[in-house]
Amino acid sequence: MTLQGPKMLTSVPGPKAKALLEEKKAYTSDCITIGAPTIVERGEGALMEDVDGNVFLDFVGGIGVLNIGYSNPEVVKAVQDQAAKFFHTAYNVVLYKGYIDLCEKIAEILPGPSKKKVMLINAGTEAIENAVKIARLATGKSGVICFEGAFHGRTYMALSLTSKVKYKHGLGPFMPGVTRIPYPYCYRCPYGLKQESCNLHCAERLNDMFKVLIDPDDTAAMVIECLQGEGGFIPAPEGYLKRVHEILKEHNILLIVDEIQSGFCRTGKWFCHEHYGIEPDIVTMAKSLAGGMPLSAVAAKADIFDKMYAGSVGGTYAGNPLSCAAALKVIEIFERDDYPAKSRHIGEVCRARFEAWQKEFPERIGDVRGLGGMIGIEFVKDSKTKEPDGAAVAAIKNEALQNGLILLDAGVNGNIIRILVPLCISDEHLATGLDIMEAAVKKVLK
Ligand SMILES: Cc1ncc(COP(=O)(O)O)c(C=O)c1O
Structure with a gap:
């Protein structure tokens, strides 16, 4: 092509x-x-x-699904080979090697000293549902803490944890026991503080919340994206997750990290939470795990997972053999070709360009942020008021599309451009895409 x-x-x-x-x-x-x-x-x-x-040029990659890129020939062959053997058995009727091998591989690539156990399902939203089930059975408690700006999916528990009203309007009532707290969004600090001097007030605030808002004795888990995706490509500040996890542990509340968008090399490491030096109790993953075949997974520390009883999880298509074959090949290629390094390289190239645009348009580009190749630009009408400029992003997206570049926005106001480019992109194509984007940004911001 x-x-x-x-x-x-x-x-x-x-x-x-x-x-x-x-x-x-x-x-x-x-x-x-x-x-x-x-x-x-x-x-x-x-x-x-x-x-x-x-x-x-596609800088969206099926919303973070195509870290491996479109139609990787090795992945195509792995799926074709599996298709020639069998499509489906239902794992809980007749199990297959691909399911076991993939669970073993996921347990192996997850960092941290604890032994992990893994289950496979189909979509990200289903991974979230099951993560909450696991946390409830493991703790004997029901409440869940989630965040403003979060996106966790569209089935009812996941939708209850999702923050965007646009996705929820008229669909209630939602699940009880869900408490939403502010996300540590440093560019727009919910407490009006400055990152240099705040001493992670947002993390410490959790202790106050346990007195006035949330009963920790009724709370099973907190669900968090370490780098909020749909919410605006917002990385939690350094130290936040470590401190929050310490506080949660004091109350026997499990930390569920949602790696559905940020996982599988997107941020320059296998999983985003590796940037924060934590070992979550439960991790959800999907999207780039199987390069476009529908598959998701939940991994939990073994002692937590082993609290589940037979029948408490399942699903006809869960861990489909074709998807398992794709995922095993995707992971093999990510390891062999060092995809985390590719992501870091993309991140450096993009950041240099974006920061140059920010210098040229300091009033209109409020923030450039992200980790590795998961990087975003926040557009505002005025850098002092920080009024979001979703119209500018819509115009940039359209201009780029007419010149051959697909872009996607993020944030409740649609004023952030998020980069989810396939990590296999060549330097030449990356530069061409950024040139198209630059021309669009300059035309719109003038
Ligand atoms: C962080 C995160 N969690 C959960 C989901 C839901 O995944 P799915 O659309 O596969 O149900 C998404 C989808 O965009 C996501 O980005």
């Missing part, structure tokens, strides 16, 4: 895509929303070709 950008063959959507989008309108509800108004034909690495022959 050859990159044409920054010029497309046709404007986007082209005639074939336009016709298909009309058909979509007739047969699916408008609630099935789409980000980029086109229709894919095939993908390769970080490139995507649409039905009109336009070739795009």
Whole structure:
């Protein structure tokens, strides 16, 4: 596949895509929303070709699913080989080696001294559901602490933990026992403090909350993204997770770390929580785990996991053999080709460009932040008021799309551009994508 950008063959959507989008309108509800108004034909690495022959650079990677890239030939072969043997048995009827091998591999790559046990399911949201079940059975308590800005999925427990009203409006009532607290968003500190002098007030505040807001004796777990994804690409400050975990341990409350978007090399390490020197009690993962095949996993310290009883977890398609085959190959390639290093390199290249734009537009680019290749830019109308500028991001996204680059926003106000580019991208393609993005940023911010 050859990159044409920054010029497309046709404007986007082209005639074939336009016709298909009309058909979509007739047969699916408008609630099935789409980000980029086109229709894919095939993908390769970080490139995507649409039905009109336009070739795009994809900086979104299926929302963090394609760290391995589109159509990696080794992964394709692994799935084809498995498909030729069997598609499905239901693991709880007849188990297969791929399920066992993958659980073993995930337990092995998770850092920390404790022995881990692993279960496989299908989607990120299902991993969250099961993580909460595990925490409840292990602690004998029910309450869950979550965060403002969080995104954990769309099934009812996960949706109850998710923060964005846009995804929840009219869908209540939600699960009882959920308490939402402010996320440590240093650019917009919920306590109005400065990071240099705050002494991690946000972490210490948890002790006060246990007196006025949350009964720790009723609380099973806290669920956190170490680097909030949908919420705006916000890394927790250094030291926060360590201190919070200490406080939680004093109350027998488990720490569930949601690595669904941030895991599998995205942040320059296998898992984002490695940046914080903690060993979570439970970890949820999905997305780039199987490179686009539907698969998610929950890992927990063995003594915690072993509190589950037969029948308390399951699912017909859980740990599908094709998905397991894909995941085993994806992990093998990540290890062999050092994908964490690729992510760090992408992060450095992007950060240098983004910080240069910030210097040029100090009033409009409020913050550049992230870890490794999970990096975002926050756009504001004015650097003093920090009023979010979602309109600028929408305009940048559209301008980039018309020139062959797919971008995605984040944050409740849609004013952050998040980079989730496939980690296999070449330097040349990365530079081309950043050139397209730079032209769009300059055109919109002027
Ligand atoms: C951090 C996080 N948790 C959970 C989910 C839900 O995953 P899924 O869409 O596979 O249900 C997502 C999806 O974007 C996510 O980013």
